[in-house]
Amino acid sequence: MNYTLKKISELLNVDIIGDESYEVDQVSSLENATSSSVVFVSDKKFLKFLDNSKSKVVITTKALSKSCNLNVIISENPYLLFSKVSKLINKVDDLVYSVHESVCTSTRNLNKKITVEPNVVIGKNVQLGNNTFIGANCYIGDFVDIGENSYIYPNVTIYNNVKIGNNIIVHSGTVIGSDGFGYANDEKSLVKIPQIGGVQIGNNVEIGSNTSIDRGTLDNTIIGNGVKIDNQIQIAHNVHIGDNTVIAGCAGIAGSAKIGKNCMIGGAAGIQGHIEICDNVKITGMAKVACDIKEAGVYSSGTPLMLNKKWLKNAARFKQLNELFLKYKK
């Protein structure tokens, strides 16, 4: 879709500097821009790349616009506006409602305003909201609710009794509602604890690919509104995740952990079971969280990267660290 800058100005309520009749047809990176694509610059240090870019239109702040010779769309949050322009230009087609003839469903009277691709299997008493899309080869268990305007990509598995809100995206390979990992010891063997809780997911949640969210043991595993969960993530049984918390790829949240609102959990970070993290906490990548966090802030663990030769020596010393302290005290 083509837009003049004037049209963008009207639709998104922003100011333009330059030629309002200029037409754009795509957003792009600075490197691969064409003369009809829009780029953005939110930091002074990227201004220099504009010179080598073929773009004629940049989204940037009023302050930075002074250093630009291009047409400018003014925004104090250029990345946010860039995403809005991208959504305009890359408008997703409205769903053509249809349930493919190969779909197996035990639910009578499924909502008609949905799209279900081939080979989807749907259990009984399932509710799917208006404008919801279920991709090919998904499995949707009994008593599952999925709200409106939700998009479930192919090959997703949703177990029984999972309740999901509106405006949800779930990427392929993800499993929601699998049994939590719970056993009782019976002398030398382990006896499975039935996992009779469910999973409850709020609105405006996105879940990446190949992620696992287990059902609760007795009560629900709970994912709040606006939570964003990346790929390859483990969310164990009984976990609670507060609203608008963001969890990056490969992170693992162990059973019964409670994470507050507006937290950022870095990639491959590990949260131990049964601990609580308050609101507004940021955990850096690969950190190990083995205790409650009661104060907002940025937290880390681990050691820095070194040449292996040097690391071997320092790592060996780590084993003697307590000894050194004790000697030094003397």
Added chain:
Amino acid sequence: MNYTLKKISELLNVDIIGDESYEVDQVSSLENATSSSVVFVSDKKFLKFLDNSKSKVVITTKALSKSCNLNVIISENPYLLFSKVSKLINKVDDLVYSVHESVCTSTRNLNKKITVEPNVVIGKNVQLGNNTFIGANCYIGDFVDIGENSYIYPNVTIYNNVKIGNNIIVHSGTVIGSDGFGYANDEKSLVKIPQIGGVQIGNNVEIGSNTSIDRGTLDNTIIGNGVKIDNQIQIAHNVHIGDNTVIAGCAGIAGSAKIGKNCMIGGAAGIQGHIEICDNVKITGMAKVACDIKEAGVYSSGTPLMLNKKWLKNAARFKQLNELFLKYKK
């Protein structure tokens, strides 16, 4: 299903204190109990929550029962008994044997006492034991054996020549028998080593969702009896896992590692290839195991969580640790 405490006492051979005619219909957490649900308390510190719980029946030890005013089911292992009561109440329906008409199978004469959901694809010479369930959209390769009373959730992939015992549970998204990661160097390129071994899994094994278990290079990858494997786990080629070992979410076991019996591998722990871990070893979460372990015990690695500001300083010092030791010695 409803049970009087008397009935529970008879079925599970336990003692009751209080009203034997009292009826219960569910197990629950202390927080969300109703007047007809059973809770458990296995530690003194949770006794105080009984006061605010609506439950009228608690499973606890004889010793703790003295501090309870509710009806009590006595057990010296309350969590184990709780799981048994949960199984009674939440009894799983017997399978209704059927193979859905959409199932594609190259195996003639499949066992009749099984349930196979829609869109399952089954290779040739597959054996499925009595009362085994194969969920929708699974793929079962040639020459696969799965024992009795096993439950394979939807969207599981089992490659050729995988042998699985009785009473197995495999959760969705899991892949068993994919090729191990093995290459020979041919100057600058890598030549794939054919992975001609299989996978052999014992009885009473549970495998979580989105887990990968690779086939052996020449011999089998072996998972013992009673092993419990959580979600998002990597088990590489030629690994051996001893009986009753438990592996928590996101752990990775590299090629040809051998893990003993009754071990507990913590979440996101990493076991290096070609090492051996003896029986009864416990590895804590996120630990890195890069050498053999020859003695039972609890092992750890990593550093504790800190405020990022403080961590940056300490982590920088880690790079100078050997230097410090050498200076101090002088």
Added chain:
Amino acid sequence: MNYTLKKISELLNVDIIGDESYEVDQVSSLENATSSSVVFVSDKKFLKFLDNSKSKVVITTKALSKSCNLNVIISENPYLLFSKVSKLINKVDDLVYSVHESVCTSTRNLNKKITVEPNVVIGKNVQLGNNTFIGANCYIGDFVDIGENSYIYPNVTIYNNVKIGNNIIVHSGTVIGSDGFGYANDEKSLVKIPQIGGVQIGNNVEIGSNTSIDRGTLDNTIIGNGVKIDNQIQIAHNVHIGDNTVIAGCAGIAGSAKIGKNCMIGGAAGIQGHIEICDNVKITGMAKVACDIKEAGVYSSGTPLMLNKKWLKNAARFKQLNELFLKYKK
């Protein structure tokens, strides 16, 4: 298939010591060899195991052959030759071209020289090269290209606009082209950035099971030629991976990271977003890479494994490390 050593010598252009008429029918480990299987020894320390092995044929170097009483196939790279012999003996059958009647495709005129298993769903404008195999229950999105001689195992999901080269293997559960994890802040909520880039994968690439490769935000995520990617790996949006780089299981590569050629990324290593790693870098298992690497070499981070009791003391001291240095300086 059976081969005489003479035949192997002719086909693979290698020298034989011993009985050229001796027949073999399989490759095997030293432990489980039979009298008709071929083993290999590439290191002196394994020679002793030949005595207890039933094998009568060993692939080894000229130097080591002097200590062997068996028939010998001479190679200065025994493991490489072993893989070639294995490929000879375990020859994969040629594809029987066919598209199963249950396949749903929106692409007219699919190439006829392919095999597509049941329940595969194929979007529009898809190109599949000669001798390419698509396993059961895969999803192949619109405008996907997959080259010749490629093998996509069951239950793989490939989103729209993914371009894949020749001689590719993709294992089950893997997802290619899912949306990158990108949001712009809009006061307290997060606004999704449309992920309009694709994924471009070179030739001779193998990708393990349950791995995720995200599409680019604006440009493509790029995987070079000869790259080998193991199971359970996260490759985020905009990542570039150079030719012949090898990535072991559970590793995570965060957004916009650039990894050079001929690198080896160890298991569960984590590469931070937006950093660059030059060619010929080796990262050891579980290392955390949070800065650019500009020089070839082996790099590590982390701490060594200890008994938990000892670890607790040392780890506590890590928190005081900077303090100790400052005191010591005084």
